Every structure is written in structure tokens, then in C-alpha cells.
Amino acid sequence: MTDQSNAALAKDTLLDIEQLCVVYRGLTRRPVQAVADVSFSIARGSTLALIGESGSGKSTIARAIAGLGPVESGSIRIDGMELTTARDRAAAAGAHGIQIVFQDPTSALNPRWPVWQSIVEPRLRERLDRATQRDIAADYLGRVGLNTRHMDRLPQQLSGGQRQRVTIARALVSRPKLIILDEAVSALDVSVRNEVLVLLDALKKSEQLTYLLISHDMSAVAQLATTVAVLYLGKLVELGPATRVIGQPAHPYSRALIDAVPALNRTARQELPHLGGEIGDPAQPPSGCRFHPRCPFVMDVCRRDEPLLQSHHGGDVACHRAIEINTASSNS
Ligand SMILES: Nc1ncnc2c1ncn2[C@@H]1O[C@H](COP(=O)(O)OP(=O)(O)O)[C@@H](O)[C@H]1O
Ligand SMILES: [Mg+2]
Numbered sequence: 199m200t201d202q203s204n205a206a207l208a209k210d211t212l213l214d215i216e217q218l219c220v221v222y223r224g225l226t227r228r229p230v231q232a233v234a235d236v237s238f239s240i241a242r243g244s245t246l247a248l249i250g251e252s253g254s255g256k257s258t259i260a261r262a263i264a265g266l267g268p269v270e271s272g273s274i275r276i277d278g279m280e281l282t283t284a285r286d287r288a289a290a291a292g293a294h295g296i297q298i299v300f301q302d303p304t305s306a307l308n309p310r311w312p313v314w315q316s317i318v319e320p321r322l323r324e325r326l327d328r329a330t331q332r333d334i335a336a337d338y339l340g341r342v343g344l345n346t347r348h349m350d351r352l353p354q355q356l357s358g359g360q361r362q363r364v365t366i367a368r369a370l371v372s373r374p375k376l377i378i379l380d381e382a383v384s385a386l387d388v389s390v391r392n393e394v395l396v397l398l399d400a401l402k403k404s405e406q407l408t409y410l411l412i413s414h415d416m417s418a419v420a421q422l423a424t425t426v427a428v429l430y431l432g433k434l435v436e437l438g439p440a441t442r443v444i445g446q447p448a449h450p451y452s453r454a455l456i457d458a459v460p461a462l463n464r465t466a467r468q469e470l471p472h473l474g475g476e477i478g479d480p481a482q483p484p485s486g487c488r489f490h491p492r493c494p495f496v497m498d499v500c501r502r503d504e505p506l507l508q509s510h511h512g513g514d515v516a517c518h519r520a521i522e523i524n525t526a527s528s529n530s
Contacts, residue, residue, distance in 0.1 A: 212408045213240040218272035220258050230481045232258040234432040245409040247423035253477045254429040256412045260380045264298045265291040295375030299382040303361035307353040313364050314349045320372045338367040359390035378410045395421055416459040420444055428452045431488040432480050438513020448515045448524050451489050495519050
């Protein structure tokens with residue numbers, strides 16, 4: 199690669215995560231390595247979806263990036279700025295344009311504050327007068343599809359969808375570069391969820407945002423993602439363009455996840471047997487490939503050696519048998 203294309207690549211990268219490890223240490227339990235050597239980057243203006251069963255480490259990665267959870271080792275850079283070494287990591291993440299929206303808007307909003315106050319709160323340091331604050335709140339309410347009628351309501355006077363729109367407005371008001379959506383639409387009813395997804399997609403363009411989307415809802419992922427990263431027990435097992443990972447998942451775990459959603463199995467792949475067993479305990483991960491106890495393609499090498507991420511059809515896959523099983527399934 200030439201220096202010039204390296205520079206172009208670097209300019210295009212907003213968030214860069216290298217060899218991230220997170221370990222939770224308790225007093226009684228053995229240490230839990232919840233995230234192990236995870237690397238990925240997110241291009242400016244794109245949406246990277248992080249998928250994997252509950253317990254795979256998605257929120258741990260989200261909290262590490264936002265400075266709200268521990269980092270054992272590795273690097274998290276936004277626009278080239280290292281965040282893991284900051285004294286106050288949460289403040290550094292905010293100052294460099296990272297915001298996070300969680301699943302539950304109720305706990306994210308002060309129940310005693312009217313909507314306008316929650317929205318402008320991240321900008322109180324600017325010492326704006328009250329009229330200006332209300333103008334800003336009104337502006338951002340409009341951007342998320344609400345209006346001045348909602349300004350003086352309390353969170354409990356809003357529907358779940360409206361509350362989540364308020365937390366999105368609150369995330370937008372500090373003009374972020376990256377918004378982490380950690381199951382941000384998961385608690386909403388299907389029709390409301392679709393409206394909020396459409397809003398998020400529109401905001402991405404109008405506010406020039408980049409998203410890290412965490413969702414167990416594959417249709418949300420298919421709707422928004424540019425890139426998909428599949429996490430299993432703290433390890434990335436597959437990373438690639440969304441259309442390819444969703445259309446032709448190469449790792450047996452990705453296949454099991456995506457084939458479980460009938461609407462996405464468009465190519466009528468031969469279905470894998472339903473994913474049995476449980477994700478397991480990151481405090482005692484299986485030897486070799488962490489997925490091996492549940493994998494229908496398991497062989498001795500999988501129990502013994504950890505597979506590395508390797509290039510595969512425009513992405514990366516960590517599976518000893520990726521080439522073999524994908525050739526076999528495309529022939530069948
Ligand atoms: N504060 C914590 N202390 C100890 N273990 C934790 C803590 N938070 C999460 N874990 C463990 O780390 C693993 C990953 O959890 P999490 O990141 O919440 O996964 P996900 O968001 O994919 O469901 C799980 O095994 C979980 O039990
Ligand atoms: Mg989670």
C-alpha cells in the first residue's frame with residue numbers, strides 16, 4: 199500500500215480499536231475476560247453493527263469506548279486520539295465526540311426534569327441564558343420528530359418511543375461524531391422501533407454521524423449496518439461488509455445467528471442445526487476455538503488451536519474450517 203492510500207485510509211477512519219481486552223475482577227470469582235483481543239475500526243459516516251448473543255461482550259466494548267467501563271489493555275482511538283490513557287476516560291470520550299444511547303430511556307432521563315432541561319443539560323457548561331437553552335431544546339426536539347408541545351413534559355408523560363427520541367436529542371445536542379446505540383431500539387414496540395430506526399438513519403446523514411449499533415434485532419442490523427462484526431464469548435469471529443455477512447455468513451456461529459431469522463436466509467442456505475447449548479462462561483472459556491463445544495463442524499484442531507481472523511470473501515473470519523464448509527455449502 200502506498201503512503202498516500204494509507205493516509206486516505208487513516209482519514210476515513212473515525213474509531214479505531216486495537217487488541218482491546220477487558221477483564222472484570224471480583225473479590226470472590228475468578229477474573230472474567232469479557233473481551234479478548236478485539237480489533238476493528240469504523241469508517242466515518244458508516245454504521246458498524248456488533249452482534250452476538252447476550253453475554254458475548256457487546257456492552258462491555260460499548261462501555262469501554264464511552265469510558266464508562268474498564269479497559270485491561272489495548273487501544274481505543276477516535277480521530278487518532280488515544281482514549282484509554284486519559285485520566286477521566288468518560289470525559290475524554292465525551293469531549294472527543296462520543297455519545298451513548300442505552301436501551302432504557304427512563305433511567306437515562308431525570309424523572310423530575312422537563313424534557314427541555316434534559317436535552318440541554320450536556321451544554322450547561324456553556325452558561326447560556328434560559329431562553330437560548332429553550333431554543334436549543336426546541337431545535338433538537340424538532341430534529342428527532344417531536345415538537346415544542348413536548349418541551350415542558352416530564353419523562354413519565356411521554357410514550358416509550360418519545361422518551362427514546364428525547365435521549366437521542368440529548369445525545370445530539372453536544373454535536374457528537376460517534377453515537378453508540380446499545381440496544382437503543384430493543385425495548386420499543388415493532389412499529390415504534392421502525393420509526394426510530396428510520397429517524398436514526400435520517401439523522402446519520404443530516405447530522406453527519408457514525409454509529410456503533412448493538413442490537414440483537416437482525417432486521418435493525420440489516421436496515422442500518424454498513425459493516426457487521428460478530429462477537430462470540432469476547433472474541434471477534436467474523437467481520438465484513440454487512441451485505442456479505444448477512445447474505446453469506448461464513449463463520450458457523452454467524453450462520454446460526456442469521457439463519458435463525460427466516461427473513462434473512464434469502465439464499466436458502468442449507469440450515470445449520472439449531473444452535474444448542476449456552477454461550478458459556480468467559481471466566482472459563484473453552485480451549486482452542488471458543489465456539490467449538492457448540493459447533494456442528496468441530497474437529498480436533500478446533501479443540502486444540504485458537505483460530506485467527508483471516509481474510510475471507512472481502513472480510514475476516516476466525517474458523518479453521520471456513521473455506522471448506524463454505525465451499526461445501528455453496529455447492530449443495
Ligand atoms: N460489571 C461486571 N462484572 C463482572 N462481570 C461482568 C460485568 N459486566 C459484564 N460482565 C460479564 O461479561 C460478559 C459480557 O457481558 P456484556 O458485555 O454485558 O455482554 P452483552 O452486552 O453482549 O450481553 C458476561 O459474561 C457478563 O456476565
Ligand atoms: Mg448488552
